[in-house]
Amino acid sequence: MRLGRFFFKIGAWWLLVAAAAHSVGHYLFYIDESRFTPERLDVARRMQELVADPVLDGSLWRMLQVFSLSFGLFLLFAGVSSLVLLRGKPSGALLQRMAHFNAIFWGGAFVLIFLIYPMIEPLIIAGVASILFGLARVSLSGRKVRGMPGGNADPGAEDDKSPVATEDLEDTEDLEDMDDISVEELLGEEAS
Numbered sequence: 001m002r003l004g005r006f007f008f009k010i011g012a013w014w015l016l017v018a019a020a021a022h023s024v025g026h027y028l029f030y031i032d033e034s035r036f037t038p039e040r041l042d043v044a045r046r047m048q049e050l051v052a053d054p055v056l057d058g059s060l061w062r063m064l065q066v067f068s069l070s071f072g073l074f075l076l077f078a079g080v081s082s083l084v085l086l087r088g089k090p091s092g093a094l095l096q097r098m099a100h101f102n103a104i105f106w107g108g109a110f111v112l113i114f115l116i117y118p119m120i121e122p123l124i125i126a127g128v129a130s131i132l133f134g135l136a137r138v139s140l141s142g143r144k145v146r147g148m149p150g151g152n153a154d155p156g157a158e159d160d161k162s163p164v165a166t167e168d169l170e171d172t173e174d175l176e177d178m179d180d181i182s183v184e185e186l187l188g189e190e191a192s
Helices: 002-031 038-049 060-087 092-116 120-141 174-180 183-187
Strands: 051-053
Touching: 002 060, 002 092, 002 120, 038 060, 051 060, 060 092, 092 120
Parallel strands: none
Antiparallel strands: none
């Protein structure tokens, strides 16, 4: 469980570092005109003259700035929300589902970007995030729970009167959350 939380936390921090790096790149590429070469300044001026959205009066240059800023804010949100989730000490089942979702999301983003717009920055961000959350998912799925307070983890098994076996739990704090977890959540099934 600790290894899974570790990979999840590293994945969240990776997204925050990517957001910070993208913000610096955004500033250097779009805002700091003192770093522009004359050719680049000419291209920027021509893009400012092209109206991409006649309704909102937005130039092509402004539209690119907004999309870049939106991408940076999305990375920031994804990293912060993952850290907030971890801070709330979620159950292993919830953390496993979130790691699974993140691994699939970032893996899908990697494939889509690779096929349509193969640029190095988003490929590295999505690829590393997918790997880290995938490692978190795999690490979290190796956790075994033999029993839980009030009965056996297997709903079809006989009622076991022996004390709860906790040697396979890596975090004793998970025992406090066990009362709030249904058997379906432990087994990864949806409650009907």
